[in-house]
Amino acid sequence: MVFLPQRRQLMFAGGAATVLALAGCAAQTALIRDTPPAGLPRRVELSATPYYPQDDYQCGPAALAMALGPAGFAVRPETLAGQVFLPGRHGSLQIEMLSGARRTGALAVEVPGTLEALMRETAAGHPVVVLLNLGLAWAPTWHYAVVIGYDLDEAAFLLRSGPMERQVLPFRTFELTWVRAGAWAFVALPAGQLAASADEAATTRALVAFEKAAPPGKAAPAYRAALARWPDSLTLAMGLGNSLYAAGDRPGAEAAFREAARHHASAAAWNNLAVILLEAGRIDAARAAARRAIELGGPTIDAARDTLKRIDAAR
Template sequence: MPVGALAVALMPGGHALVRTRRRPCAPLFAFVLLLAALLAGGCATPSARLLAQPSAGLPSRVELADTPFFPDDSHFCGPAALATSLSAAGLPTRPADLVDHVFLPGREGSLQIEMLAGARRSGAVATLIPGTLEALLREVAAGHPVIVLQNLGLSWAPSWHYAVAVGYDLDAGEILLRSGPMKRQVLGLRTFEHTWKRSAHWAFVTLPPGRLPLSVTEADASDALIAFERSAPPRSAALAYRSGLQRWPHSYALEMGLGNALHAAGDLPGAEAAFGRAADTHDQAAAHNNRARVLLELGRPAQARQAAERGLAVAGPLRATLLDTLRAIDTAMPAH
């Protein structure tokens, strides 16, 4: 069994976030935001708590003024927001370059899964961030524009819209957005929070391989990097996995992903080392098997047999796979 095929089969994929929505990016800003403001009034919201007691280390005011702007007053807010984020990350992109990939004419908008996939096809690691206002503001403070999904209408009459958070002012209680036709939309944090809540606080950051959002969890980073690997050049995927391992050095999924990417790039010693670390740290059958396969490719059948036998001892449902690997090793070993 090829090394890559086994590792991919054992790793979780990205989030399946397809949701049906009606007419995203409808330009009904003034009316729906007034409704949102009225509905948000009087509630003890996370924004109210954050404004009352700002988190340590969070600057009171940030604006990423150099963030590109692609005005849109149609249904193309998805491509416009994604082009904004990609260009800010050093991957110059125009909305027109993305329309065919992320815009669904039948739905007159872009679904979340297409937005994430479109970013990855453009060479970026697209990573979901925690759905909290503090995480969003910390990303902006770190210099990362954040793509957010809002419902500018009501739960029973949705008007879905993608915007890009590029700044905030805690003293004024405001957030700054690249939003539709507005280069610098100033929105009250409580009103923004209400429109964002209806998407389950969905937000993501795009960055070049080698960088990750400040607030990302290990699980979301693993999902993002595994999904990135599927469409990225192997060396870019390896760079991305290494950035994850710098933050979570004992991650089994990331170490296996690094081995996968290095194997695909033709770096057999590097792949063997990565699978070896995963095997020694986690004692998982897949890691032992992949290490054995790479050792066999390196012309080291005796060491490959040792690795495969260690895997067979913990094989569980991979017993047949390990037995196949042992047969391949026996075939390759010289007769005595």
Template sequence: MLRRRQALALAASLPWLAAGCASLDPLQSGAPWSADLPPRVELGAVPFVAQARFHCGPASLAMAAGAVGIDVSADALAEQVFLPAREGSLQVEMLAAARRQGLLAVVLPGELRALFAELAAGHAVVVLQNLGLSISPRWHYAVAIGYDAPAREVLLRSGDEPRQLMSWFTFEQTWARGGRWAFVALPPDRLPATAREADAVQAAIGFERVAAPAQAARAWRAVRQRWPDNLPAAIGLGNALVAQGDLDAAAQVLAQAAARHDSAAAWNNLAQVQLQRGDRTAARDAARRAVAAAERPGTDARWRDAALATLREAER
């Protein structure tokens, strides 16, 4: 599940903490940069949007969207993500707003290695920092646009600074206190270089709730391309194809997934598609397989009820 901590991102213009405070969270061990990455990266084409007071969230989203060719103002995004009573933006709203712009927003592993790998892949990264203490947080969103390995610096678009240089150590202090939370927003047929399977699936689930079926299908195809055996991605793609009216393609995708996983959900959805296609023989066979799969121990009882209902419909 997507992380839904009720963290707020407040304004920039907050004092930096001196390194070495006793209350700082422990830093990650090991080298965050590896020799297979370029020594220096700067995504200079990422637009800079200076934040208004308390609007670091909308400004960061506008920059991330602009990095992939989506022109949207911070003011327009503020209407979607900014909570005046909280003087900030919740993480879940940041992800949702990116999706409403037609972008697949995927949460990243909380590691500097992943952050640097995304930058090397040309992806701007929205990061959540805590510029205060763990016990007295001061949340802030910024956009990472580069790093310099020899100088051990991270490059940010942050607050009213278009090119803020920060040491790896200081950045990780503030990022660690923000839970090492970060995400990349890309067109739906592209995934972050370091995306984890579960995070990509959750991102696609969130995306399909607001996207047109054709766009949702692009997202699910991207997930399947990287993880061909992922069952939710196959079911999601099948459902998106049904919504598009491409029943033949949906039946093919769902049949492959059902046979590979012997999944009650996949068999039941396949039976429904076959009914829509007018093939009652195939629908009955799929529904019977759905019932059998749903009767296995540990399967949600609701799938058995759904499969039985589909079978009754197919046998009329």
């Protein structure tokens, strides 16, 4: 056993890590117990959330199916396994959990890593998928579960988790196991709804990824809802135009790009407007739009020059 000294070292390091882990405290729990977040009910339980007990290692597909149910997507875990389960890793990766939800047609948005955010989402009717490290930092046991509510009087979260249809997990234990996994969580929403706790950056990131993965026609209503909340975002305005264009709604896309071009003086918006006008055979208007895109310069200037070339070739 040549490896023995190394292994001892490892076990020693592990022991030290345990001591450190045990010294950790649940800071948010104390805060929430002392001063509960304003405007939240004492108790929330989304009891209509479906329950799928997990098969071997399949907590990823099971958790995703449970979260998708209330968003209006009745999918079975077995269907999702081919999209999110990774046999060689005996589990599911976070990135693929998000893209799996998006492929089904749900807008998957990462929410802030605070207990309050989880409470606000469940109070808004959104079950939250969380990654927990049920073990220790040096001997991790990664596990996906779904938060379906909380009880401030009992100081506990309510979860659908693995073999447990209704787990009552004290705030403190939840916080320790959740923070140990990076305090990562997301909600899966029907297109057109927004997360209760996510900011503009997180929502925009979610939408751009959604546009890429979602079935055609789903992204436009989702962008519209976000634009109503953050009307000054160029990315959201471009996303609306692009997703309408992809869904075959040329007049809608034209209007969206005109609005984006006007509001933001954006070269990208002028360029895309020019492409649509060219396709509609309105050559003069297309040329004017392309020239505007070139005047504005910026990183998209090569694309704009190319568009103008095609317009000149089209007469």
